Amino acid sequence: MSSSQKSFRGRGALGKLEEVLTETSAESVFLVKSPGAYEASGAHLLADQALAKVRTRSFDGFTPNPKWPDILSALDLFRKDPCDLIVAIGGGSAIDIGKLVSFLALQPAAPEAYLKGEEEPSEPVIPLVAIPTTAGSGSEATCFAVAYYEGKKYSVAHEKVLPYCCLVDPALTDELPPLWSACSGLDAFCQAVESMWAVLSTDESVAHAKEAILLALEHLETASRSPTRNARDGMSEAAHLAGKAINISRTTASHALSYTITSNLGVPHGHAVSVTLGAVMAYNYGLAEEDCLDPRGPGHVRTRIEELLELLQAASIEDGRRVIDSIIESTGQPASLEDIGVRSSKDIQVVADGVNAERLGNNPRAFTPESLLEMLQELHARGAGRKD
Numbered sequence: 001m002s003s004s005q006k007s008f009r010g011r012g013a014l015g016k017l018e019e020v021l022t023e024t025s026a027e028s029v030f031l032v033k034s035p036g037a038y039e040a041s042g043a044h045l046l047a048d049q050a051l052a053k054v055r056t057r058s059f060d061g062f063t064p065n066p067k068w069p070d071i072l073s074a075l076d077l078f079r080k081d082p083c084d085l086i087v088a089i090g091g092g093s094a095i096d097i098g099k100l101v102s103f104l105a106l107q108p109a110a111p112e113a114y115l116k117g118e119e120e121p122s123e124p125v126i127p128l129v130a131i132p133t134t135a136g137s138g139s140e141a142t143c144f145a146v147a148y149y150e151g152k153k154y155s156v157a158h159e160k161v162l163p164y165c166c167l168v169d170p171a172l173t174d175e176l177p178p179l180w181s182a183c184s185g186l187d188a189f190c191q192a193v194e195s196m197w198a199v200l201s202t203d204e205s206v207a208h209a210k211e212a213i214l215l216a217l218e219h220l221e222t223a224s225r226s227p228t229r230n231a232r233d234g235m236s237e238a239a240h241l242a243g244k245a246i247n248i249s250r251t252t253a254s255h256a257l258s259y260t261i262t263s264n265l266g267v268p269h270g271h272a273v274s275v276t277l278g279a280v281m282a283y284n285y286g287l288a289e290e291d292c293l294d295p296r297g298p299g300h301v302r303t304r305i306e307e308l309l310e311l312l313q314a315a316s317i318e319d320g321r322r323v324i325d326s327i328i329e330s331t332g333q334p335a336s337l338e339d340i341g342v343r344s345s346k347d348i349q350v351v352a353d354g355v356n357a358e359r360l361g362n363n364p365r366a367f368t369p370e371s372l373l374e375m376l377q378e379l380h381a382r383g384a385g386r387k388d
């Protein structure tokens, strides 16, 4: 779905918060802030000043990858003392909570029903202003929100979830530690790359994805290793554009495979996605009429992958895989399955079994349990081979 969203981007964008408050005539704000990141990013300096003019109620009682009880406490707090506007400042989790409160606050049925897709929203949403303090998920530009309910990951996808406005200020990412810069930057890069071949991709999403890939190629290593303002600016824009791309196209097999790697081995999301990206690209390039899930046909998908190779300045699929590995390593993270803890054939089976079937359906080439396992085994053997 195409997005119509107000956005202010670039250094100083946070300063627009005051303007947004005036323009929406908000007299009260429900502030969702990441514990820690709100101050560490420096966001509090300008935000506190802007919010001093309105009645503000803050919520920061949540952990990363928000659990359902966290959402319910936020909702409860909001409903006891409703506000005109929600402002979410932080990483992907703060923005997800902001989205869910915005979406659910006025709906009459049990909140779980909307999470599980059993109910459609009948009431309006509370406008949300999303202000990211990382350059990665692009969540400020998407119409989905994630929550963990009884240990299971749910994603609410609805056009009403898209924030009314976002302020993308790269200055808020200046103090991000190297590991976060690397892993969130890898997420942006992977989201843009997967977007290129996604079944739901459109010309518009591909244009955003290409721009995001070029920016990430230029700035990811510097932003991860020895950040400059210019690199931070580039990665903030890359992450936002990758968010716009996947808002339309959604993600594919590498995201589908990443959730188990993250939950079982504690590998940060962006890094977990990146380790299978090259293998998925090669697998997808090998598609044929009988296993092609994209109605535009295998020729279309291959052309998109060739356009991707051109962006990567790679002469072949194999060369493209090497470029992707070197991008991962340039951020200081290992690129092989072995190095992130997927070692035995049993480990590989666990990753294959944990794949998210819904995301897999958006991959242009169909997988069978056998072909998925085979792809992972080849990837694993390749990593071992590179070391010798």
Ligand SMILES: [Zn+2]
Binding pocket: 137, 187, 191, 255, 269, 270, 273
């Ligand atoms: Zn992601």
